[in-house]
Amino acid sequence: MNLIFFTKKLNPRIEYIVKHLFIEVLDYSIEFTIDYNHFVASDKIRIQYGSFQGVKPPSFLIPRHDFMSETDIRSQDITFATDHQFPSFFTINNPEADLPFDFLSMAFYLLTRYEEYLPFEADKHGRFTANQSQAFKYNFLQQPLVDQWLIFINDQLKERFQFTPVKSKTYSYIPTIDIDFGWAYLHKDSWRSFGAAMRDLLKGQFGNFSSRFAVLRGRQADPYFKFDFLNELHQANGLKAVYFFLFGAHGTYDKNTAPEHPAMHQLVRKIAKENRIGFHPSYASNSDVNQLGKETNDLTSISGQTINISRQHFLKLSFPETYRGLLSVGIRSDYTMGYAEELGFRASTCHPFLWYDLENEEETKLTVYPFQVMDVTLKNYLGLSPEEASESCEKIIEEVRAVNGTLISIWHNSSFSSLMGWDGWQLMYESFVVSASEKSGKENKAL
Numbered sequence: 001m002n003l004i005f006f007t008k009k010l011n012p013r014i015e016y017i018v019k020h021l022f023i024e025v026l027d028y029s030i031e032f033t034i035d036y037n038h039f040v041a042s043d044k045i046r047i048q049y050g051s052f053q054g055v056k057p058p059s060f061l062i063p064r065h066d067f068m069s070e071t072d073i074r075s076q077d078i079t080f081a082t083d084h085q086f087p088s089f090f091t092i093n094n095p096e097a098d099l100p101f102d103f104l105s106m107a108f109y110l111l112t113r114y115e116e117y118l119p120f121e122a123d124k125h126g127r128f129t130a131n132q133s134q135a136f137k138y139n140f141l142q143q144p145l146v147d148q149w150l151i152f153i154n155d156q157l158k159e160r161f162q163f164t165p166v167k168s169k170t171y172s173y174i175p176t177i178d179i180d181f182g183w184a185y186l187h188k189d190s191w192r193s194f195g196a197a198m199r200d201l202l203k204g205q206f207g208n209f210s211s212r213f214a215v216l217r218g219r220q221a222d223p224y225f226k227f228d229f230l231n232e233l234h235q236a237n238g239l240k241a242v243y244f245f246l247f248g249a250h251g252t253y254d255k256n257t258a259p260e261h262p263a264m265h266q267l268v269r270k271i272a273k274e275n276r277i278g279f280h281p282s283y284a285s286n287s288d289v290n291q292l293g294k295e296t297n298d299l300t301s302i303s304g305q306t307i308n309i310s311r312q313h314f315l316k317l318s319f320p321e322t323y324r325g326l327l328s329v330g331i332r333s334d335y336t337m338g339y340a341e342e343l344g345f346r347a348s349t350c351h352p353f354l355w356y357d358l359e360n361e362e363e364t365k366l367t368v369y370p371f372q373v374m375d376v377t378l379k380n381y382l383g384l385s386p387e388e389a390s391e392s393c394e395k396i397i398e399e400v401r402a403v404n405g406t407l408i409s410i411w412h413n414s415s416f417s418s419l420m421g422w423d424g425w426q427l428m429y430e431s432f433v434v435s436a437s438e439k440s441g442k443e444n445k446a447l
Ligand SMILES: [Zn+2]
Pocket: 178, 179, 180, 246, 280, 312, 313, 314
């Protein structure tokens, strides 16, 4: 469908958000114009951004807030209105407008993570925390607010201009696995292995001690080596997973088997045969771009795949440094957008979007794939049982399905063993995957 978009003055912010919402998500083709007469004469679907000039043509009017004309980053006066379909801010009282607020400003603010550029209190890993976000404070973190408003607006357009869209996005699900530890016991330096065994003894963890020796003697499988199970589960549900490999040198927060270890090479190649490989930059690489480059190159040469997708270890994400660093080493997709401590929609969307560098006021080539659910959020941060976790996840799946979004989950291969109290979570993950898979959605619709 063809759409014409009129505003008196275009700028990078407006072009970016309109292209994302109306081209990328809704599949329209768009003509931007600043020529009012041309706009009025057009027979396309008309969206007008800002005030009228003369008689109102049959157009959909979105009121314009000054925020979209700014070129700096400053604290904004965010006042929420909650008496509409969904929460909104950047309220504008214009009786002739078709919305009571500037939707484009709100979507831009939420997608670009504007609030994360402002001063905030970082946690011990330097992260912006969920409870400092507008979404958390105003209770919409568990809903894809931008996508919900967009569907509402699209329905209004369909009614106003009497058309049926030819194509529309469909729901999809991408399971992703972070490999922070390929193995619990195998393929460690012998002195580290010895030290860990001694710690088990000193702490009285005799179960761990004996299971370590059973694994090392080849009598038991390594409890973190869950890759065949994961592969079978995903394939049985028609899913393609992405595996993110931590591939850095040993450090306080980087404890995977060494990237040069032959077993690690074998594991990367084994997984790369049937799955997409992504990069999981080491904690240490956050402050060292040369290290970041080295790790990507190492993983590229071993996997045989071009590594251009990534997720930050510990979800360490600082704007704009992290994304600029990733772009500089050739990364084109990032899967970090979500919170460690809460489920939900950090950027208020479940559609992938291009990252807009606010400091430079420009759209970049990095696509952000937001995730909504992570294993350690459920068990460690929220303290849920597997049953409670399933319930929370169902709600999130439904929210994503309702806006034809992309559901993305993060699990760790180490989150299935009783070693760290994950008993019962393998079953939880199995039922989550079945419920989240597209196949399951189709069956539900048929019922
Ligand atoms: Zn990690």
